[in-house]
Amino acid sequence: MPAKKLKSRILLVNGTIIDPYTKQIFLGDILIEEGRISKIGKIISDSNIEKIDCSGKIITHGFCDLHVHFREPGREDKETLESGSMAAMSGGFTRVCVMPNTNPPLDSPEAINFIIKKADECPIYIHPIGAVTKMQAGNDLTEMGLMEKEGAVAFSDDGLPIQDGSMMRIALEYSNLIKVPIINHSEDECLRANGLMNEGVVSTKLGLDGNSDLAESLMVNRDLELADFTNSKLHIPHVSSSKSVDLIRRKKRVNSKISAEVTPHHLYFNEEALNTFDTNLKVAPPIRTESDRRSLIQAIKEGVIDCIATDHAPHTLDDKETTFDLASFGMIGLESCFGIINKVLVKQEGMELLDVISLLTVNPRKIMNFEMDLFKIGRPAEITILDPDVEYIFKKNHIQSLSVNSPFLGETMIGKTQYTISKNILFSNE
Amino acid sequence: MLKNKHLLGLAGYPAEDIQTIIDTAFNFREVLERPIKKVPSLQGVTIVNLFFENSTRTRISFELAQKRLSADTVNFSASSSSLKKGESFKDTAQNIEAMKIDAVVMRHPTPGAPKHLTEFIDSIIINAGDGTHEHPTQAILDMMSLHEKFGKLKGLKVAIIGDILHSRVALSNIYGLITMGAEVVLCGPPNLIPHHAEELGVVVNHNINEVLDWADAINVLRIQRERMGKGLIPSIREYRSLFGITSTRLKTLKKEIVVMHPGPINRGVEIDGVVADGDQAIILDQVLNGVASRMAILFLLCSGKKINEES
Amino acid sequence: MMKKVIMDVLSIDKTLNRLSHEILERFSFIDNIVLIGIHKRGVPLAKRIKNKIKDINGTELKTGALDITFHRDDYRERLIMPEVKGTEVSFSLDNKIVILVDDVLYTGRTIRAALEELNSFGRAEKVQLAVLVDRGHRELPIKADFVGKNIPTHEGEHVNVLLKEIDDEESVVLIKN
Numbered sequence: 004m005p006a007k008k009l010k011s012r013i014l015l016v017n018g019t020i021i022d023p024y025t026k027q028i029f030l031g032d033i034l035i036e037e038g039r040i041s042k043i044g045k046i047i048s049d050s051n052i053e054k055i056d057c058s059g060k061i062i063t064h065g066f067c068d069l070h071v072h073f074r075e076p077g078r079e080d081k082e083t084l085e086s087g088s089m090a091a092m093s094g095g096f097t098r099v100c101v102m103p104n105t106n107p108p109l110d111s112p113e114a115i116n117f118i119i120k121k122a123d124e125c126p127i128y129i130h131p132i133g134a135v136t137k138m139q140a141g142n143d144l145t146e147m148g149l150m151e152k153e154g155a156v157a158f159s160d161d162g163l164p165i166q167d168g169s170m171m172r173i174a175l176e177y178s179n180l181i182k183v184p185i186i187n188h189s190e191d192e193c194l195r196a197n198g199l200m201n202e203g204v205v206s207t208k209l210g211l212d213g214n215s216d217l218a219e220s221l222m223v224n225r226d227l228e229l230a231d232f233t234n235s236k237l238h239i240p241h242v243s244s245s246k247s248v249d250l251i252r253r254k255k256r257v258n259s260k261i262s263a264e265v266t267p268h269h270l271y272f273n274e275e276a277l278n279t280f281d282t283n284l285k286v287a288p289p290i291r292t293e294s295d296r297r298s299l300i301q302a303i304k305e306g307v308i309d310c311i312a313t314d315h316a317p318h319t320l321d322d323k324e325t326t327f328d329l330a331s332f333g334m335i336g337l338e339s340c341f342g343i344i345n346k347v348l349v350k351q352e353g354m355e356l357l358d359v360i361s362l363l364t365v366n367p368r369k370i371m372n373f374e375m376d377l378f379k380i381g382r383p384a385e386i387t388i389l390d391p392d393v394e395y396i397f398k399k400n401h402i403q404s405l406s407v408n409s410p411f412l413g414e415t416m417i418g419k420t421q422y423t424i425s426k427n428i429l430f431s432n433e
Numbered sequence: 434m435l436k437n438k439h440l441l442g443l444a445g446y447p448a449e450d451i452q453t454i455i456d457t458a459f460n461f462r463e464v465l466e467r468p469i470k471k472v473p474s475l476q477g478v479t480i481v482n483l484f485f486e487n488s489t490r491t492r493i494s495f496e497l498a499q500k501r502l503s504a505d506t507v508n509f510s511a512s513s514s515s516l517k518k519g520e521s522f523k524d525t526a527q528n529i530e531a532m533k534i535d536a537v538v539m540r541h542p543t544p545g546a547p548k549h550l551t552e553f554i555d556s557i558i559i560n561a562g563d564g565t566h567e568h569p570t571q572a573i574l575d576m577m578s579l580h581e582k583f584g585k586l587k588g589l590k591v592a593i594i595g596d597i598l599h600s601r602v603a604l605s606n607i608y609g610l611i612t613m614g615a616e617v618v619l620c621g622p623p624n625l626i627p628h629h630a631e632e633l634g635v636v637v638n639h640n641i642n643e644v645l646d647w648a649d650a651i652n653v654l655r656i657q658r659e660r661m662g663k664g665l666i667p668s669i670r671e672y673r674s675l676f677g678i679t680s681t682r683l684k685t686l687k688k689e690i691v692v693m694h695p696g697p698i699n700r701g702v703e704i705d706g707v708v709a710d711g712d713q714a715i716i717l718d719q720v721l722n723g724v725a726s727r728m729a730i731l732f733l734l735c736s737g738k739k740i741n742e743e744s
Numbered sequence: 745m746m747k748k749v750i751m752d753v754l755s756i757d758k759t760l761n762r763l764s765h766e767i768l769e770r771f772s773f774i775d776n777i778v779l780i781g782i783h784k785r786g787v788p789l790a791k792r793i794k795n796k797i798k799d800i801n802g803t804e805l806k807t808g809a810l811d812i813t814f815h816r817d818d819y820r821e822r823l824i825m826p827e828v829k830g831t832e833v834s835f836s837l838d839n840k841i842v843i844l845v846d847d848v849l850y851t852g853r854t855i856r857a858a859l860e861e862l863n864s865f866g867r868a869e870k871v872q873l874a875v876l877v878d879r880g881h882r883e884l885p886i887k888a889d890f891v892g893k894n895i896p897t898h899e900g901e902h903v904n905v906l907l908k909e910i911d912d913e914e915s916v917v918l919i920k921n
Contacts, residue, residue, distance in 0.1 A: 202628065202629075203629055204629045204632045204633075206629075207627040207628075207629045207630060207632070207633065208444060208604075208633065209544055209545065209566055210544040210563075210564060210565040210566030210567065210601060210604055211544050211545070211565075211566070212565075213628075279548070280544070280545030280548050280549065324523060325522060325523065325549075326522060326541070326543040326545065326546045326549055327543055327544060327545045327546075327549075328542075328543045328544075328564075329543070456828070457828055459830075460811070460813075460814075460828040460830050460831075461814075463830060463831055463832075464814065464831075464864075467833075467864045467865055468836065468864060468865060468866055469863060469864035469865070470864070471864065472814035472815060472861075472864075473814075473815055473860070474814045474815070474816075732814070
């Protein structure tokens with residue numbers, strides 16, 4: 004069992020502590036007692052205390068993913084809250100927000116309550132995102148107020164765009180009551196049509212129906228203007244194109260209520276990878292050109308994109324092992340996230356590890372108003388211990404999810420999370 | 434042997450192998466002119482024609498080719514209603530593998546399906562058309578027909594005319610002709626030509642008269658009537674007026690160009706009946722060359738099977 | 745490896761002369777005789793015999809060429825790319841007397857394939873075989889009707905025929921390994 008109850012006293016010894024909240028980096032130990040941060044610094048310990056040797060490793064905040072799909076209720080064969088928690092902890096995540104496109108969708112206070120109750124039994128913190136419209140049909144607003152009271156932290160019809168501009172306006176205006184973000188899956192359905200991959204040279208060569216980046220950027224533009232106009236919080240999910248980046252950059256100069264996220268796969272792959280018709284690379288929004296990928300990396304460096312979110316989307320073999328047009332969209336991403344982000348942003352692009360860790364910790368927490376000062380004495384421990392340099396090939400045995408639809412299998416990762424502590428549970432990746 | 438075990442498409446297919454196939458196809462043309470049109474080369478070889486999409490012509494052409502080579506032929510047609518979520522595809526593929534079939538000729542409505550098939554079965558796979566992606570045997574017979582008329586492909590000026598966006602015939606021809614050194618121009622309504630087409634190495638020109646003046650040969654694509662009225666083609670007469678290959682248009686040209694068409698033709702739409710029946714059109718030669726080139730492809734891929742098994 | 749020249753350019757020519765006379769002797773009515781050379785070297789030999797018969801007798805026999813690649817019985821074991829040179833038989837063989845011409849008769853399998861292929865062109869009245877060299881070691885019940893020279897061989901030995909139309913030199917060589 005990779006997850007077990009934390010001993011009542013445990014000492015993390017001799018690690019490099021990176022605190023993305025205070026922006027401090029120092030060598031030290033962390034003492035955790037009864038699951039809470041008890042002491043940080045150079046700690047002389049008695050020999051009979053349980054220790055984890057963190058020499059050569061980084062001790063930092065547990066990661067937070069604003070965008071995952073745990074398929075409960077409805078498709079528990081793909082993932083459950085429990086299996087998703089294991090996948091999350093394996094990837095160093097202690098806190099996630101689950102999208103509402105379950106079956107039935109999370110479009111009522113009762114559905115939100117169901118998730119909250121089940122999440123209580125899970126070793127990580129799971130926050131439900133409520134649907135914007137009933138049944139995600141795009142017509143009637145959900146009871147956002149009551150749902151927020153039950154624990155919804157944001158609203159989205161993800162999977163589906165809010166195609167009707169008037170509906171998006173209403174949703175943004177209404178969300179001002181409760182001051183939580185609206186998250187719109189920005190892909191204009193008409194322009195997107197039957198597109199299966201990015202419209203470009205590769206789609207032309209493969210004869211696959213293309214999905215132009217305009218389908219995303221035009222709706223991003225609409226949402227930015229509406230959010231501005233209604234003075235509400237907008238969070239843009241899985242940004243994929245340089246056109247969208249440019250629009251977000253411009254709007255952010257004058258509006259601080261806009262935030263945006265990007266996935267590891269959009270930072271790693273470009274459309275050439277689809278030459279093999281690998282259905283694990285079939286995602287929405289699609290993986291685009293090298294030029295788009297570079298814009299996304301630049302946007303991260305500038306802070307135009309605030310955080311990383313995996314859009315963890317489990318699917319069964321039957322859903323993926325079929326012809327390209329019929330394969331489901333999406334890939335799992337929790338377990339492979341750090342190895343890829345660290346490889347691209349730190350090792351290849353030269354970003355500071357502290358900044359990259361912030362993309363996974365304080366930045367997403369800030370957007371959702373979650374507690375950011377995780378190393379405050381007395382706080383329940385949400386900690387990730389990782390090795391930033393180890394190289395390894397991503398294999399099936401690294402996957403805790405019930406689904407294995409990952410195009411990262413066989414890829415070389417750099418950096419691995421090794422221990423994750425959350426809700427008094429210690430998860431070990433060894 | 435040909436470098437590739439399968440024939441999935443002409444993208445990246447070596448020029449020497451295309452030439453070998455064409456040369457061998459001419460030899461099989463001779464066989465098709467004999468009183469007894471049969472050779473024993475593929476005796477004992479079992480080939481399945483796996484057609485997930487209806488096609489009488491291509492299937493018959495393949496069947497004839499197979500029978501003339503003395504191979505054993507089995508036909509599988511799946512109507513689209515029996516194709517549920519890809520379930521039938523994988524199961525069908527695994528059934529074929531279990532029956533130890535030597536080669537599969539597959540037509541499927543989805544791009545990439547033949548590549549997908551290679552993951553389930555060990556047999557030799559020949560793509561008879563995968564959606565809007567490739568139709569390599571059609572392009573080979575087209576190139577063979579051009580080779581027959583002009584003696585070469587290098588430097589030949591070939592225009593492809595019509596709905597390029599949805600045409601696997603066009604894409605395979607583009608790949609093959611460019612590999613063999615021909616020059617290719619695409620002509621058709623702007624909304625029916627892929628936005629990124631020129632990155633394939635072709636030139637796009639929407640003026641039919643300029644294109645006909647330039648070309649040595651044209652390949653006229655079938656306009657699918659289903660495309661009309663969906664905002665893609667306003668009307669038949671509009672299309673014919675702007676792009677139709679009429680005898681009037683051909684008469685004004687300085688030289689006699691060769692007219693090709695993959696069939697079936699829509700008389701009076703993309704091509705006039707008079708032109709299709711006339712001397713410049715080699716449409717029926719294409720049909721015969723189709724059997725010959727498919728014989729060549731099957732022969733080159735499927736003989737020497739023991740070598741394939743060992744390697 | 746040892747090479748021994750068995751026939752030179754003069755003896756080849758003499759032999760072909762004799763074969764041409766033998767053919768004329770065997771058949772009183774030669775108008776419906778056709779000479780079909782088997783690729784590669786049977787083809788120029790057939791042409792030479794045709795020319796010699798024309799010189800002797802004045803009659804020009806029809807000739808054709810047979811490429812047996814599509815009829816081989818070893819196509820599943822083949823290790824090299826089949827090099828098809830093309831069959832040319834532009835007339836029906838119905839009621840004709842076909843004389844197949846080849847350079848070396850060995851296992852007989854090439855002739856078997858040729859006989860099968862001939863069927864595709866009609867039903868010949870008679871098929872006979874003329875070879876420049878018979879080296880024995882038949883694997884099938886095939887015999888030549890007109891033989892230039894018998895060259896008995898052992899295993900590991902080879903007979904090579906070189907003709908100026910193809911090889912730029914002219915000889916029949918026995919090669920011992």
